[in-house]
Amino acid sequence: MGCFECCIKCLGGVPYASLVATILCFSGVALFCGCGHVALTGTVTILETHFSKVTTDHAMLTDVIQLMQYVIYGIASFFFLYGIILLAEGFYTTSAVKELHSEFKTTICGRCISGMFVFLTYILGVAWLGVFGFSAVPVFLFYNMWSTCATMRSPMANITNIDSICVDIRQYGIIPWNATPGKACGSTLGDICNTSEFYLSYHLYIVACAGAGATVIALLIYMMATTYNFAVLKFKSREDCCTKF
Numbered sequence: 735m736g737c738f739e740c741c742i743k744c745l746g747g748v749p750y751a752s753l754v755a756t757i758l759c760f761s762g763v764a765l766f767c768g769c770g771h772v773a774l775t776g777t778v779t780i781l782e783t784h785f786s787k788v789t790t791d792h793a794m795l796t797d798v799i800q801l802m803q804y805v806i807y808g809i810a811s812f813f814f815l816y817g818i819i820l821l822a823e824g825f826y827t828t829s830a831v832k833e834l835h836s837e838f839k840t841t842i843c844g845r846c847i848s849g850m851f852v853f854l855t856y857i858l859g860v861a862w863l864g865v866f867g868f869s870a871v872p873v874f875l876f877y878n879m880w881s882t883c884a885t886m887r888s889p890m891a892n893i894t895n896i897d898s899i900c901v902d903i904r905q906y907g908i909i910p911w912n913a914t915p916g917k918a919c920g921s922t923l924g925d926i927c928n929t930s931e932f933y934l935s936y937h938l939y940i941v942a943c944a945g946a947g948a949t950v951i952a953l954l955i956y957m958m959a960t961t962y963n964f965a966v967l968k969f970k971s972r973e974d975c976c977t978k979f
Contacts, residue, residue: 751824751962752824755952758949759953762945762947764945765948766869767809767945769942770869772935774799776934776935777935779931780926780932781795781903783931784918786914788914791909791910791912795908820851820855823963851960855953855956856957858953859953869946873943876935876936880932882901883923883927896920897920899919899923900920901917904916
């Protein structure tokens with residue numbers, strides 16, 4: 735067998751679906767975790783500087799954000815390991831690899847492990863749908879502030895009293911109603927929208943939301959790949975049982 739035929743045969747054993755899903759998963763999780771971590775830090779800075787100047791008013795929110803940042807570290811580590819495991823599982827269960835290794839035999843342990851990956855991937859897919867929806871919430875809040883500031887700056891708005899336009903963060907439940915000042919109006923609101931923290935946090939939340947969406951797509955591809963691999967293992971086990979008689 736020549737070198738070219740050998741390379742073609744080896745490339746035929748690559749689980750391309752799992753490979754694409756792994757790259758997409760790594761990219762999505764990296765965007766979500768990295769951008770989300772920095773955006774949360776910027777959000778705390780904006781709240782402390784402009785909306786809640788008393789530390790005790792937003793102490794719980796600060797603790798929750800710090801906890802979320804620690805959770806982000808755990809998510810990044812877990813999915814880095816899980817993506818590698820699923821990619822390795824794809825290499826060893828793809829039908830092309832079975833053709834390369836004719837003595838490949840399925841075992842009950844192998845089928846149980848493959849079934850476990852199918853179940854776990856489905857659970858993670860549902861969980862990440864919730865994460866994707868949750869990551870859209872800060873995008874919505876920042877978009878409301880940005881659109882309000884854009885309305886004030888627009889010459890077509892024809893606003894007579896600019897101080898009557900306000901954004902009250904307390905109505906979203908982020909900070910308590912007794913927080914001071916709790917809202918920003920007029921030129922103060924415009925100054926907030928012009929800060930680097932607001933601009934950076936807003937766009938980082940958008941990227942983090944896109945990263946969560948990419949992770950959901952990657953998990954969907956993983957679902958199809960792991961389900962196919964499990965079905966092939968079941969078929970192989972039946973074939974082995976039939977050849978014994």
